[in-house]
């Protein structure tokens with residue numbers, strides 16, 4: 464198999480050639496216009512960012528993708544599915560308000576913004592995949608019904624998959640509420656009792672009412688009710704609610720790959736990783752910790768696996784920033800930064816599985832554009 468082509472440009476600019484112009488050139492060079500967009504509905508899958516997080520993708524990038532697709536005759540819309548956990552993107556109303564607050568208004572981006580899985584996250588299509596973990600994938604209707612898929616991804620660390628790029632945005636991000644439950648359900652958290660201060664934050668925010676206080680004044684999780692959404696892990700400031708990984712971390716990444724394959728199968732698709740503000744964790748958090756490397760650039764490809772592999776390789780080859788979470792972790796040049804930060808994750812297994820099921824290629828040719 465031929466290596467997949469990944470096109471990359473850095474963030475250097477000069478008068479008359481700003482980053483938006485470079486971005487458009489990159490998309491053209493990579494052959495985005497080879498797709499027949501005429502009259503087609505084009506889902507641009509994006510993460511609008513949880514309010515309070517400032518590492519998410521600037522709307523300006525989305526606006527440029529939209530402008531190019533419209534020039535090519537397509538009907539683009541920006542889209543995402545709502546979250547499983549409580550927060551400011553857990554239903555279509557809150558999610559749209561959050562998107563607008565973060566700058567993704569139709570006026571700014573030049574197209575409609577549609578929450579793909581409806582008002583309460585239950586509008587989905589079941590796409591047959593018949594793979595190791597999932598027989599079908601429950602994909603938000605607006606994404607499932609689109610003719611063409613573009614993923615516009617902020618590349619960063621992720622607490623469950625090591626890093627988040629195209630595959631994470633496509634797979635987990637396109638799952639409806641039920642789909643997200645299916646992907647999360649093998650990784651339920653546990654409470655480490657000695658750390659628990661009984662602050663009650665996890666209890667207040669558990670959408671399933673699965674947490675209560677024991678007689679010893681420690682949080683405890685009812686595993687029968689828990690759906691493994693990870694919200695309590697995200698909210699606990701005392702490292703008491705922890706994800707139980709092991710085998711299940713790999714299963715989660717494999718399920719995400721299966722869902723990503725369901726999203727793109729049989730449709731023209733193209734993928735964009737913006738590698739800046741590379742925060743240690745997902746944009747689902749309402750804060751973003753300091754970036755772990757300098758802003759590197761933009762990578763695009765028809766192949767989401769090759770794109771993510773090229774992106775993770777570039778981040779791992781870059782010097783780490785000393786004012787980041789990596790300080791004091793003994794990070795050497797070339798070390799796997801994402802595994803240092805999230806030692807219980809295994810992004811390599813996820814990429815290998817994505818390759819095995821036919822989502823894309825692990826070998827890539829990096830073509831640098833100035």
Ligand code: SF4
Pocket residue numbers: 654658659660661662663664665666681682698699700701702703704
């Ligand atoms: S948020 Fe953490 S410290 Fe607070 S009750 Fe829950 S587990 Fe305990």
Ligand code: SF4
Pocket residue numbers: 651652668669670671672673674684688689690691692693694695696
């Ligand atoms: S206990 Fe389970 S359902 Fe509740 S917030 Fe934690 S992971 Fe989610």
